Amino acid sequence: MNAAPIYLLRGDATDGPYDYEDIELMIGEKEIAPEMLSSVEGMPGWRSVPETMVWSQAVFLKGILDVAKDVSARIGANKLDLRYGRVELKKALMHKNVLTANIDTLGTVAETNGLLARMHAQFLQRDQCWSPDVFDFFPALELLPFGPQKFPRDWLAVWQQAGGKIYGGKMVARKDDPVWSAISDFGFPFPPFSFDFNLWIESVDINAAEKLGVPDLSRKISLPEISPLRFVGIAPE
Numbered sequence: 001m002n003a004a005p006i007y008l009l010r011g012d013a014t015d016g017p018y019d020y021e022d023i024e025l026m027i028g029e030k031e032i033a034p035e036m037l038s039s040v041e042g043m044p045g046w047r048s049v050p051e052t053m054v055w056s057q058a059v060f061l062k063g064i065l066d067v068a069k070d071v072s073a074r075i076g077a078n079k080l081d082l083r084y085g086r087v088e089l090k091k092a093l094m095h096k097n098v099l100t101a102n103i104d105t106l107g108t109v110a111e112t113n114g115l116l117a118r119m120h121a122q123f124l125q126r127d128q129c130w131s132p133d134v135f136d137f138f139p140a141l142e143l144l145p146f147g148p149q150k151f152p153r154d155w156l157a158v159w160q161q162a163g164g165k166i167y168g169g170k171m172v173a174r175k176d177d178p179v180w181s182a183i184s185d186f187g188f189p190f191p192p193f194s195f196d197f198n199l200w201i202e203s204v205d206i207n208a209a210e211k212l213g214v215p216d217l218s219r220k221i222s223l224p225e226i227s228p229l230r231f232v233g234i235a236p237e
Contacts, residue, residue: 059234
């Protein structure tokens with residue numbers, strides 16, 4: 001098994017496919033910049049090269065999907081440290097004679113899936129910020145970066161292209177605004193929205209939302225139905 005081939009976007013033309021190792025070498029020798037747009041089959045849209053490389057490597061987890069799901073679930077439930085989770089993934093891949101996978105990158109896939117599973121459960125259970133009991137007092141959310149982003153992406157542009165509005169320089173919307181699902185690579189209205197989970201949400205109280213000018217705050221919050229959780233990063237069978 002090999003990593004998924006990567007395509008580069010050069011101007012208006014698609015260039016490739018390239019092997020994962022080719023892309024690593026091209027970045028190392030500065031033939032291409034990390035900010036360059038690229039893609040792999042099954043990935044939603046064009047992304048920066050380092051982010052595309054995560055999607056490219058994720059294909060390795062198809063062969064050990066049960067192990068990957070178990071590791072991710074335990075990471076998301078704070079029952080397994082990511083370091084040991086990577087060890088379990090590596091052992092499972094070696095058992096399948098997969099020796100070329102980037103285990104750090106696959107750790108990112110596992111951790112993202114774990115976080116997504118935790119947030120999916122909270123959303124369905126209407127726990128924490130998704131509880132109707134808090135909607136009147138905290139009707140909105142703000143999209144916030146926490147620390148340096150792992151992958152280059154202009155989230156302000158992503159937000160606006162998805163229909164989001166800027167209020168006082170902040171990316172804020174009602175909790176049931178469709179923008180939350182629209183910005184997600186995985187189709188869910190909660191983070192992680194991509195494999196870069198240094199971007200999260202924070203509840204905005206009614207007073208702050210009113211001061212910012214967020215509209216329709218008196219209308220009842222009606223959260224959308226969401227699809228069942230599946231392991232993200234690999235195309236479904």
